[in-house]
Amino acid sequence: MHAGMDDINIINQVLKGDQQGFEELIKRYQSFVFTIALRYCRNREDAEEIAQDVFVKAYRSLADFRRDAKFSTWLYTIAMNTTRTFLRKAKPPVDSLEKAVVYETVSAQHTGTGADLTEQRSTHQLVNHVIGLLSPDDATIITLFYKAEQSIEETAVIMGLAPNTVKVKLHRARLRLKEKLEQFFADEIKEIIN
Structure with missing residues (x-):
C-alpha cells in the first residue's frame, strides 16, 4: 500500500496513526542507516544496534520533521548523532565513516x-x-x-x-x-x- 508513495505522504500517514507506514520508511532506509553506522564502528552487531536506535529516535521525533528538506537528510543527521553518541560511550577503535x-x-x-x-x-x-x-x-x-x-x-x-x-x-x-x-x-x- 505504501510502496508507491513518496516519503512525505508516508510520514503524513504515520502521523495520523498508520504505523505500517513507518515500516515502509524503515525498509527504504535501513541499508542506508546501517551503512552509516557500520562505517564508524566496523562491527555488525553494534551497527545493527545503532540502526535500531536511529529508527526509534526518528519515529519518536517524526512530528518534528520539517518537510522543507528530504527525509533522508534528516535521517542522516539522526544517524550521525546516534553513531557519535554510541562511539563516545563505547570508545572502541574507530575507522572512518x-x-x-x-x-x-x-x-x-x-x-x-x-x-x-x-x-x-x-x-x-x-x-x-x-x-x-x-x-x-x-x-x-x-x-x-x-x-x-x-x-x-x-x-x-x-x-x-x-x-x-x-x-x-x-x-x-x-x-x-x-x-x-x-x-x-x-x-x-x-x-x-x-
Whole structure:
C-alpha cells in the first residue's frame, strides 16, 4: 500500500496513526542507516544496534520533521548523532565513516554497457577502498553527495558549511579521489574500463 508513495505522504500517514507506514520508511532506509553506522564502528552487531536506535529516535521525533528538506537528510543527521553518541560511550577503535561508496566515480568511466555483477562488485570494492584513503572531510562530502544523494544545499546543512564552500570542497575531493585511484589502482582501473 505504501510502496508507491513518496516519503512525505508516508510520514503524513504515520502521523495520523498508520504505523505500517513507518515500516515502509524503515525498509527504504535501513541499508542506508546501517551503512552509516557500520562505517564508524566496523562491527555488525553494534551497527545493527545503532540502526535500531536511529529508527526509534526518528519515529519518536517524526512530528518534528520539517518537510522543507528530504527525509533522508534528516535521517542522516539522526544517524550521525546516534553513531557519535554510541562511539563516545563505547570508545572502541574507530575507522572512518567516510569510506562510503562513490560507485558513480568509477562507473562513469566505464565504457561498456553490460557490466556483469562480478565486475560491478569489483568496482564497488575498489571505490570503497580508495574512499578509505581520503581524509574524513573529503570522504564525508563525497558520501553525502553521491551515496546519500544529497544536494549541495542539503550537504551544506549537514556539514554546517556554506553551499559555495561545499561546491569547492566537493570539486577538490573528486580530484583527490581520482588521484588516489590513478596512484594506487591504475592497473585495476584499466581493467575495469576496458
